Amino acid sequence: xxxxxxxxxxxxxxxxxxxxxxxxxxxxxxxxxxxxxxxxxxxxxxxxxxxxxxxxxxxxxxxxxxxxxxxxxxxxxxxxxxxxxxxxxxxxxxxxxxxxxxxxxxxxxxxxxxxxxxxxxxxxxxxxxxxxxxxxxxxxxxxxxxxxxxxxxxxxxxxxxxxxxxxxxxxxxxxxxxxxxxxxxxxxxxxxxxxxxxxxxxxxxxxxxxxxxxxxxxxxxxxxxxxxxxxxxxxxxxxxxxxxxxxxxxxxxxxxxxxxxxxxxxxxxxxxxxxxxxxxxxxxxxxxxxxxxxxxxxxxxxxxxxxxxxxxxxxxxxxxxxxxxxxxxxxxxxxxx
Amino acid sequence: xxxxxxxxxxxxxxxxxxxxxxxxxxxxxxxxxxxxxxxxxxxxxxxxxxxxxxxxxxxxxxxxxxxxxxxxxxxxxxxxxxxxxxxxxxxxxxxxxxxxxxxxxxxxxxxxxxxxxxxxxxxxxxxxxxxxxxxxxxxxxxxxxxxxxxxxxxxxxxxxxxxxxxxxxxxxxxxxxxxxxxxxxxxxxxxxxxxxxxxxxxxxxxxxxxxxxxxxxxxxxxxxxxxxxxxxxxxxxxxxxxxxxxxxxxxxxxxxxxxxxxxxxxxxxxxxxxxxxxxxxxxxxxxxxxxxxxxxxxxxxxxxxxxxxxxxxxxxxxxxxxxxxxxxxxxxxxxxxxxxxxxxxxxxxxxxxxxxxxxxxxxxxxxxxxxxxxxxxxxxxxxxxxxxxxxxxxxxxxxxxxxxxxxxxxxxxxxxxxxxxxxxxxxxxxxxxxxxxxxxxxxxxxxxxxxxxxxxxxxxxxxxxxxxxxxxxxxxxxxxxxxxxxxxxxxxxxxxx
Numbered sequence: 001x002x003x004x005x006x007x008x009x010x011x012x013x014x015x016x017x018x019x020x021x022x023x024x025x026x027x028x029x030x031x032x033x034x035x036x037x038x039x040x041x042x043x044x045x046x047x048x049x050x051x052x053x054x055x056x057x058x059x060x061x062x063x064x065x066x067x068x069x070x071x072x073x074x075x076x077x078x079x080x081x082x083x084x085x086x087x088x089x090x091x092x093x094x095x096x097x098x099x100x101x102x103x104x105x106x107x108x109x110x111x112x113x114x115x116x117x118x119x120x121x122x123x124x125x126x127x128x129x130x131x132x133x134x135x136x137x138x139x140x141x142x143x144x145x146x147x148x149x150x151x152x153x154x155x156x157x158x159x160x161x162x163x164x165x166x167x168x169x170x171x172x173x174x175x176x177x178x179x180x181x182x183x184x185x186x187x188x189x190x191x192x193x194x195x196x197x198x199x200x201x202x203x204x205x206x207x208x209x210x211x212x213x214x215x216x217x218x219x220x221x222x223x224x225x226x227x228x229x230x231x232x233x234x235x236x237x238x239x240x241x242x243x244x245x246x247x248x249x250x251x252x253x254x255x256x257x258x259x260x261x262x263x264x265x266x267x268x269x270x271x272x273x274x275x276x277x278x279x280x281x282x283x284x285x286x287x288x289x290x291x292x293x294x295x296x297x298x299x300x301x302x303x304x305x306x307x308x309x310x311x312x313x314x315x316x317x318x319x320x321x322x323x324x325x326x327x328x329x330x331x332x333x334x335x336x337x
Numbered sequence: 338x339x340x341x342x343x344x345x346x347x348x349x350x351x352x353x354x355x356x357x358x359x360x361x362x363x364x365x366x367x368x369x370x371x372x373x374x375x376x377x378x379x380x381x382x383x384x385x386x387x388x389x390x391x392x393x394x395x396x397x398x399x400x401x402x403x404x405x406x407x408x409x410x411x412x413x414x415x416x417x418x419x420x421x422x423x424x425x426x427x428x429x430x431x432x433x434x435x436x437x438x439x440x441x442x443x444x445x446x447x448x449x450x451x452x453x454x455x456x457x458x459x460x461x462x463x464x465x466x467x468x469x470x471x472x473x474x475x476x477x478x479x480x481x482x483x484x485x486x487x488x489x490x491x492x493x494x495x496x497x498x499x500x501x502x503x504x505x506x507x508x509x510x511x512x513x514x515x516x517x518x519x520x521x522x523x524x525x526x527x528x529x530x531x532x533x534x535x536x537x538x539x540x541x542x543x544x545x546x547x548x549x550x551x552x553x554x555x556x557x558x559x560x561x562x563x564x565x566x567x568x569x570x571x572x573x574x575x576x577x578x579x580x581x582x583x584x585x586x587x588x589x590x591x592x593x594x595x596x597x598x599x600x601x602x603x604x605x606x607x608x609x610x611x612x613x614x615x616x617x618x619x620x621x622x623x624x625x626x627x628x629x630x631x632x633x634x635x636x637x638x639x640x641x642x643x644x645x646x647x648x649x650x651x652x653x654x655x656x657x658x659x660x661x662x663x664x665x666x667x668x669x670x671x672x673x674x675x676x677x678x679x680x681x682x683x684x685x686x687x688x689x690x691x692x693x694x695x696x697x698x699x700x701x702x703x704x705x706x707x708x709x710x711x712x713x714x715x716x717x718x719x720x721x722x723x724x725x726x727x728x729x730x731x732x733x734x735x736x737x738x739x740x741x742x743x744x745x746x747x748x749x750x751x752x753x754x755x756x757x758x759x760x761x762x763x764x765x766x767x768x769x770x771x772x773x774x775x776x777x778x779x780x781x782x783x784x785x786x787x788x789x790x791x792x793x794x795x796x797x798x799x800x801x802x803x804x805x806x807x808x809x810x811x812x813x814x815x816x817x818x819x820x821x822x823x824x825x826x827x828x829x830x831x832x833x834x
Contacts, residue, residue, distance in 0.1 A: 045666030046658070072666065076519025083514065084532055110519030155792045161518060184791045185517050187784070194659060200473040201792050213658055217681025 032268050036067040038094045042081025042101075043159065044074045046190030048127045048207040048294070052256040053097035055288050056124070059279035064271065068095075074187045077101050077160030079111035086113060090261045092268035095121075100164045100254035103312040106332045107325040108162035114332055115308045116262070119269050121276040122300035123257035123307050125289055127189075127207035128250075129168035130225040130236060132196050135218065137203075142224035142242045145203070149178035156181040157195035157204035159188050162319060164254030165205035168226055170322045171252070175245060180323075196220060207253060208236070209292040226252035231293065255297060255311070257304060273301060313337040343388040344696045352385075353697070356393045357704045360400020361712060365408050366734060370417045370537060371401025375664045388693070391672065395694075396701045398664050402607055402647050403447045403705055406640050407716055410439050413559075414544045414731065418536070418777060419607035419646075421544075421770040422615040422639040425492065429631030431717075434562040438574055440713035442633060443640045445578040446589065448706035450641035453593035454600065454648025455698050458655075463684060465601050465649075466656035472602055474785040474792065475800050479809035480602070481782035484609040484774055487616045490817040491629075492768035499771045502762065506775020507782060509534050516784055529747045536776050538739035538752040543769040545735040546752065547759025549728040559724045571714055581633065588618055588634055589641055596642030600649020603659045607643040607650075608777055614642030616816060648698055655691060656684045 039057055043049040054070055061068045073081040078101040088094035098118065105111040131142065139145050148154065158165040166183055173180050181203070186192040189206035196204035197219055204211075208231070214220040216234045224239040225231065228250050231238075239246050246252075260272055277300055279285055289296050299307050314337045319325035329336075343349060363374040374397050385393065405417030410427030423443070430439040457465070472480070485507070489499025512523045513533025524530040552559045582589055592614040599610040618638030619628045628635050653659040658679040660666035672679060677690060684691060739752035759769050786800075793799050800806055 045660045045669065050666075075516035076514045079519035080514045080516070080532075087528060087531070105519065108519075153794070155794070157792075182791060182794060184788050186788065187516065195474075195792075198470050198473050200788070213678055213680030213682075219657075219681045 032092060032265075032271060033064055033066045035093065036069055037064070037092070038088075039068050039070045039097060040081045040085050040094065041070055041072045041097045042074060042078035043072070043099065044188030044191050045072055047159065047188035047210050048125075048254065049097055049099045049256050050188070050190075051209060051288075051292065052124055052294075053258075055285060056097075056258065056276070056279045059282050059285060060272075060275040063275035063278045077105055077108060077110050077162050077185070079105045079113070082111055082113050085259075086117060086261050088261075090263040092260055092264050092272055094261075095272065096259045098257045098259040100256075100311065100315065101160065101162065102259075102308070103315040104162040104167075104319055104325065107316045107320055107327045107329050107334075109325075109327050110162065114334070115305070115312050118259040119262055119264060120301075120304045120308050121258040121260060121269075121273055122280060123255050123297045123304045124280050124285075125294040126251060126255045126297050127164070127209060127253045127294060128225050128227045129165055129205055129253040130208045130211055130215075131169075131172075131223040132193055132204050132206065132211050132215065132220040133202070133223055134196055134199050135221050136199075137221070139203075139223070140221070142237070142239060145223055146172075146176045146178060146243075149173060149176070149181065153179045154181045154202040155184055157184050157186050157192035157201040157206075159192055159206065160185045162325065164315075165189060165192065165207075166324065167315060167318060167322075168252055169203075169205045170324055171249065171318070172239075174322055175243070193220060209294055212293055226250050251295060257308070276300065310337065343386070344392070344693055344700070346388075349388055349392050350700075352389050352392045353396045353700050353704050354708070356396030357400040357701055358708055360397040360402075361404035361407070361705070361708060363397070364401035364404025365416045365716070366738070371398050371405070372664050374398075374401050375667050387672075391668065391694070392697055394664075394668050395697045396704070398668070399451060399644070399647050399698070399701045400705055400708075402643055403444070403640075403709060406443050406447070406636075407440070407713070410443065410636070411436055411717055412548065412727070412731070414548050415540075415770075418540060418773055419611050419643040420639070421608075421773060422488070422491070422611040423636050424770075425615070425629050425639075426632045426635035429629070430633070430636070432559075432561055433631055435631070436561070437714060437717045438569070438577070439633070439636055440717055441571070441574040441710060442578040442581060443636050444706060444709035444713060445575065445582070446637045446641045447644040447709070448702045449582065449589065450593045450596060450643075450645040451648055451702040451705070452699065453590070453641075454597040454645035455695060455702070457594065457597045457645075458648050458652055458698075459695060462652050462656050465598070465652050469601050469603065469653055470657075471805060473803070474788045475803050476805045476809060477602075477604070478782055478785035478789060478800065479806055479813070480605055480609065481778040481785065483809055483813050484612055484778050485771055486813050486817040487609075487612045488774050489768075489771045490821070491612065491616055491619065492770045493766065496817065496821045498765075498767045502767050502769065503771035503775040506772035506777075507779035508775075509539070509772075510776045510779025511783065516780060517787060534751055534776070535748060536773070538748040539755045539776055540773050541735045541738050542752040542755025542757075543759040543762075543773060545731055545738075546756030547763060547769065549731045549735070550756070550760050551763060552724050552728045556724050561721070571710060575710060581637070585634065585637065588637060591617060591621075592638045592641035593645040596645030597649040597652075599642075600646030601652040603653050604781065607646040608774065610646035610649075611639040611643040612774070615639045620816065644702075651694060651698070655679055655694065657681055658683065 041050050041053040057068050057070050073084055085094050085096040102115055106114045133139055139148055156169050184201050186195050189210035192204045192206045193211040193214055195201045208225055211220055215222045222236040225236050227238050228240055229238055258276055313335055316329040316334045317336055320329055364371055375394055378397055402419055405420035406423045409415040409420040409424035411431050413424050413428040415421040415424050427439055485503035489503045490496050493499045512530055514531055515522050595614045596610040599605050615638045618634050622634050650665050654665050654669055660669045736749055739748045
């Protein structure tokens, strides 16, 4: 009795382990995909990159027929996630949700990787920047913010150094001729919004979808967002109302796409491209974008690559000219826009 | 409207029973953590209805945190990081021949702890969530330091040995790309080190491999006294553990409340909760010297707290939409995927959904109690097999577990290195648990410290002047440093006289 129980337990444990291992082991010969795919999200949970990744994941899964496991790998302004996916075998089993930061990590000295190292499957959505502040703060409008920033160096929560939100606040400071703030990278746009909520920082800049629930719940006040038209529900004024000079910049912010390393076999890229296209064109994804105040970009393949190349030129030179980026874009052969 | 009564359908109940069971098994196996189990399962749940998907994720998580205590008590190999404190007293109890009794008591208190946490969640969620928001980066820094000091003080008779391990762990966590600027630290130009040292293979090495070698080197270290306790029927053991509840109500309440509060702090979670609760229990116990030698109070404090923390994790998740740990991020993703967006207004607008989560947590704790009670008896019998058979199996599981993390041979190497490190540390009587905690909390201390400096123009003052920071510093001093200094003074005075 005892003996058989022991054996049963051991056998059971081994079977479970073997199953867990099998789920990852590939047999190279058969048709791709043979096993589960790892989707790396290079920012913390709750942010725009995370939201887009986790929404696309089940949809792409439907098309590919194998499980996709999403894993957050934040740090180094996405350079940790970028490096991880790039170092993994270029076999399509590791894919990356690629936010705007690929345009800046090279000139920020965070990574050697640029868009040229990636097959961009697509750029799904743009995320306009929003300036949020604790409701108790004495600053009540974007115009007051500019006034205060003239006198005082504020601390500003952003996602990572060189990120889209860094560019937004640096541009705001430069255009208004006020002090550049002290930037505090919080590891994602949502954590940045929370830092403002917890009064760890004076102000936070993040993506509209990342703070929208907190704005609706009146936990945060939105001073303005980097767009042309006011958002109605909840009300968020457009920055151009107070500062018409920003008309030439809006919509300003980040974008989120998806990428797989260059050098991945063409047939694998084609299958991933197919699944990606299916996912972004589904009603479920479009509804998600609309509900959360994302702007649809909807570029895929070569169009997306072109978009990322242009975006890299704009962002890298902007950061360099603002004095935020230490390395010249010329070193990476990034042309001036 | 969300139909929360679907929770009581046969399929949902089946998923709870099955998910909890799977969680317990995964948690009990050294190296497979609750977090990993949830991450692996989440993509399998997309085909399920929202109710069933959330049910599976929650029950696997709770089962996993509880399951970690099994191997900790019976083999001295904590199955998950949160049960490292349980091993301190659980294993001596096993050696005394009271493994089954300890197992049942822990099971009962895990479930009761979870339910106590749940009651706190229902009564005080919005209030607690707002309290949790008072913890800024400065406080998170001290929380991390607190956790390391606490476990250093508890795992070794000389605190400096624990601190050596703890701070080595924090240094090890620095290896890889720095999380703010992305520069490589301690990578020595090796690309394999760029991604850092993962916790799981390191932990398997320190606990699993080192324990297996220790047992093979000295089989007597795992010998057990025969005890009549093993013959006592299950029901009687269960009743005696309930009696324990009435004997130690303060211990239970304190551990549960501490666990829930720490669980409610986003990013802190069950790992620290068990250490803090264990430390408080030791300080206020009448039988302090029994701690570490097989104290029931010790295992109760640690396991009540870590399961209460699993309820606490849901407080910021449901009231503010803040995921505290990897598991709750996955669960939040699951909830959002099915059209719910937890945020500041969510708690009051979606009461039916809150009832549902509360129902899932409650049922899972009850099922865990039933399954755990029956499994304990079986597992403790199984693990009575000759140590020469069990330990080689542990070694095989260690290798598989390390490889399974992300299918890299590199991690098997990491596991082996930490295994040998663990053996050396045992010889030097340096405890392994603070090192594991150091690896977990290192990034939290590092990032919080640097963010704290950046946010206040490089001033270190807020680390000392913010009220909660000050309270934390004083607690660290009173609980860990103070008593050790007193001991030192007494020694010096003795030598003089």
